[in-house]
Amino acid sequence: MDAGNNGDHPRLKPPVVLDGTANEGRAGPPIGIVDIGVSEDAYLFRVALPGIRKDPHSLSCDIERDGKVQIHGVVADSGILENSSSVYQMSVQQLCPPGPFTVSFNLPGPVDPRLFKPTFRADGILEGVVIKFKFPPKDGQSPPT
Template sequence: MGELTLSGDCKPTVELTGAAKEWTSRSVDPVSIWTCDGAYRARVRLPCNSRDIDKLKCLFNPKGKVHIEVATRSDEISPPGLYTITFNLPGDVETKHCRTAVTADGIFDFIILRHGLPEALRARFIKILKSG
């Protein structure tokens, strides 16, 4: 549990403008995705707090498909049960090179290496991911 950090300039894949940009107290979408030089980062709002997670599984497909399953045991935020969240990242990924965390308020946060990077950039991002 905790907060992930990634050095470098990350840009959101969806940009907000006008009144939506001013409303920063909560993410508009349950999934927020950023694109960095060598990685993708996503924050996913789960249907429960971290203490109510009974089981959490995340599968990454090399083509960028992300499938999250979370089983909850309390009805504090939503009814107990199994929830699934599936979405696509903007591009291909290296599934062996990622780092994940869950915050206390139920945000699933991950950083995953983009596929097809030049070797020097790839090595730098692998080092960042392992330094956790």
């Protein structure tokens, strides 16, 4: 990652579009907070998805060549919680309401979607590393160093 202070760089603070239940603005940990890191060859992004289950059928992440990232998921209904010996009806819900959501943002540049490795961590962070797209050198020219 770049060791310089790029926290104020406007391209590293992408506009993030929230849709569905992620956009309802309730109190509690917000879904869709995004951090982006840049290295010479790749981008790293981390997206906060608190309360989302690690289930391949309820979460997907798509990346387009132009660097657009779309995360689709479903917040499970947690109005009734079952414990080993009790059933709880929730009267206060501070987490994101149940239902589908989408988080969309753009990375600072084009990428190769084939070279993408997502990891959904146990702490509710979706982390992805994707390799930057390198334009092939023109005939007769050596690649830039």
